[in-house]
Amino acid sequence: MHRLAKFILFKILKWKILGDSKLPKKCVLIVAPHTHWQDLIYAIIIREALNQEINFIGKKELFKFPFGFFFKMMGGKPVDRGSNSNTVEIVSEMFKNTNQFRLGISPEGTRKKVEKWKTGFYYISKIAGVPIISATLNFKDKSTRISKPFYPTNNIEEDFMKLKLFFRGIKGKVEEFS
Secondary structure: OHHHHHHHHHHHOOOEEEEOOOOOOEEEEEEEOOOOOHHHHHHHHHHHHHOOOOEEEEEHHHHOOOOHHHHHHOOEEEEOOOOOOOHHHHHHHHHHOOOOEEEEEOOOOOOOOOOOOOOHHHHHHHHHOOOEEEEEOEOOOOEEEEOOOEOOOOOHHHHHHHHHHOOOOOOOOOHHHO
16 A cells, blocks of 8 residues: 555655654644645545554544444544543543554644634643644645644744744645635
């Protein structure tokens, strides 16, 4: 699968990966911009080309028949996003209970243009004590750029400004949502 993904990504799609593609064993990987359902397909191909396991979370209902097996095979972890559950705490525990866990997540939380990012990924990183790695899906120049590890401080506003700088000028599949 690794060789096929590299062939598709580099030869057919003419995509490139920039930055250190050797991810830490534990990290929160924020991938942006998320503007189209096809982003998932690109992310899967990029993940396979990197030859590294990257997990994702989804509402528990997605992991039922008939798609549950597929989502689990792809590295998905079900979470109960009900009103009584604390998703940040639940996911932080996933980091503590495994030797390797790389959580891929969209900071926007949707495929539409947003003015503010969600904060869950930030607090997961802080509570679990793992770095945030930023990764782009830049359809303008067909590239994925991967950042150096970033450890949150106690100043979320300043940290978000620094994290968002990495994504400046990046164009998603649907440019107006970038």
